[in-house]
Amino acid sequence: MSLHVVRPGPLATLQDRGRPGLAHLGVPRAGPLDAPAADLANRLVGNDPGAALVEATFGGLELRTDAGAWVAVTGAPVPVAVDGSPRGHACAQWLPAGATLRLGVPTAGVRCYVAVAGGVDVAPVLGSRSTDTLAWVGPPRLVAGTTLPVGLAAGRPAPHDTPRPPEPGPLRVHAGPRADWFAAGALAALCRAPYVVGEASDRVGMRLVGPVPQRVRAEELPSEGMVLGAVQVPPSGQPVVLLADHPPTGGYPVLAVVEEADLWQCAQLRPGDEVRFRRA
Incomplete structure (x- = not known):
């Protein structure tokens, strides 16, 4: 199956655990800025922690699927809709074949994470599917018309007893x-x-x-x-x-x-x- 980008919003990139250990070659690590939120999204749909997902800045992201799939949206609290019907935040949601997932504008915070069961399966670059916005190593930023292949689901969605990100503080x-x-x-x-x-x-x-x-x-x-x-x-x-x-x-x-x-x-x-x- 694939996800198709209808609208990317202000900035949408792919992120996984990044490229740590390559600084001696001049390569930034990349990866999600809000790692706990990205980990939560992957856990909710049954993915391994290193599965690639979408990081959306200030919402506005629209994705259409050509096959049914479990998805989860975490990070900044944001209105979530599937074909115009409101859906939940930070929980596993079924996205039917041909449906469009739409993120509004976050009510607080900046970055949202969208995970799909199986993970986004683009070709890795230097061992990672993360987009680095400094040198633009890895997949390019998402634009309207981008097609994202999805891998095989690794496990069942896990909406219960899932550890949540920590509380903010100094x-x-x-x-x-x-x-x-x-x-x-x-x-x-x-x-x-x-x-x-x-x-x-x-x-x-x-x-x-x-x-x-x-x-x-x-x-x-x-x-x-x-x-x-x-x-x-x-x-x-x-x-x-x-x-x-x-x-x-x-x-x-x-x-x-x-x-x-x-x-x-x-x-x-x-x-x-x-x-x-x-x-x-």
């Missing part, structure tokens, strides 16, 4: 490798003050607006390896939290590193939302 941080480039107490100050998500945030990084961490070293820093969740401070002084499509290297000092288990929250923070940090 982003826990550890001291970064260049914390000594900042004034004493800079990390504590980062954790005291609220920041606001900037308009330019994307899958590469969450850009913040707020107090500027005070530097004590002003020289240039040669490019060095960057890890997922690094909070680097560019010359503007406004911190950036590096997310799934971040470059493998960067030339700005890293004050802190966000606990990986908390990074899913960055997927659902909208421009203008408040962000707080606390020491891990």
Whole structure:
């Protein structure tokens, strides 16, 4: 069977567990920004955790199927409809042959995940079906008319006793490798003050607006390896939290590193939302 993209919305990509371990080749890891939501969608339709699914930014996605299939929509709370009839969120739904699944605009958050039993079965690139929006490694972004082949269902839908994503809270941080480039107490100050998500945030990084961490070293820093969740401070002084499509290297000092288990929250923070940090 196949899914056919009628409308992609503002941005729709395919994601699986990504490409960790290839940073030494200059390849970003990619993968879903909200990993718990993606895992939940796959569990609900009986897929393995690594099955490829659709990540839709700000909704607007429409998919039509040419055969009946189980689907699930998770992540940002969003109106879900099948052929115009309202359906549930974060539960397994039967999508009849020829039916159209439509996502509205999320009432909160940013990114939704659509899993189909069997997973999206496009050809992997460097071992993954994830789309990397920095270098555009992997499948291209979805556009109207894209056809997505679906694999064989691996198991039955599991709507009951399915672990749910954690509750949101402050982003826990550890001291970064260049914390000594900042004034004493800079990390504590980062954790005291609220920041606001900037308009330019994307899958590469969450850009913040707020107090500027005070530097004590002003020289240039040669490019060095960057890890997922690094909070680097560019010359503007406004911190950036590096997310799934971040470059493998960067030339700005890293004050802190966000606990990986908390990074899913960055997927659902909208421009203008408040962000707080606390020491891990």
